Amino acid sequence: MQPDIEEKGLNTEAELQAHLAKLEAEALSGNAIPTPQDGERPGEASVLSSAIQTAREDLAGVMARLEAVKAQAAALGKSEMRWADRSAHAQLGDYPYLKLAGAAAGSFLLGRTLRTLPLARLLTLALPLALTRIEKTQRRWGR
Numbered sequence: 238m239q240p241d242i243e244e245k246g247l248n249t250e251a252e253l254q255a256h257l258a259k260l261e262a263e264a265l266s267g268n269a270i271p272t273p274q275d276g277e278r279p280g281e282a283s284v285l286s287s288a289i290q291t292a293r294e295d296l297a298g299v300m301a302r303l304e305a306v307k308a309q310a311a312a313l314g315k316s317e318m319r320w321a322d323r324s325a326h327a328q329l330g331d332y333p334y335l336k337l338a339g340a341a342a343g344s345f346l347l348g349r350t351l352r353t354l355p356l357a358r359l360l361t362l363a364l365p366l367a368l369t370r371i372e373k374t375q376r377r378w379g380r
Contacts, residue, residue: 325333 325337329336
């Protein structure tokens with residue numbers, strides 16, 4: 238028993254008994270010091286459990302904020318879709334998507350037609366005409 242007394246910093250048997258009585262009183266009053274689990278240092282369990290509880294509370298707060306952001310994003314997406322639909326109707330009339338589909342189909346056909354044309358020959362013919370037109374314009378402006 239002597240090593241325990243020196244280990245705790247208690248110098249006499251009376252101090253040890255007083256310390257044990259104090260621990261017993263705390264245990265009976267409900268303010269007991271948590272007993273460490275196997276391999277734990279004293280107080281480590283309470284620190285760890287409070288850290289886990291704090292992390293759970295933080296996670297719950299983050300999850301609540303995430304749900305609010307999701308709800309706001311859904312509402313914003315719906316309002317943006319309604320705005321785009323109204324804008325298209327205002328610009329293109331009663332059947333805006335049909336008109337847009339027609340414009341897309343026309344662009345596709347024009348692109349296919351331009352692919353089949355011999356553009357190199359056409360550019361070879363048009364380039365000298367364009368250059369002479371630019372020279373005439375520059376002479377007229379005195380440059």
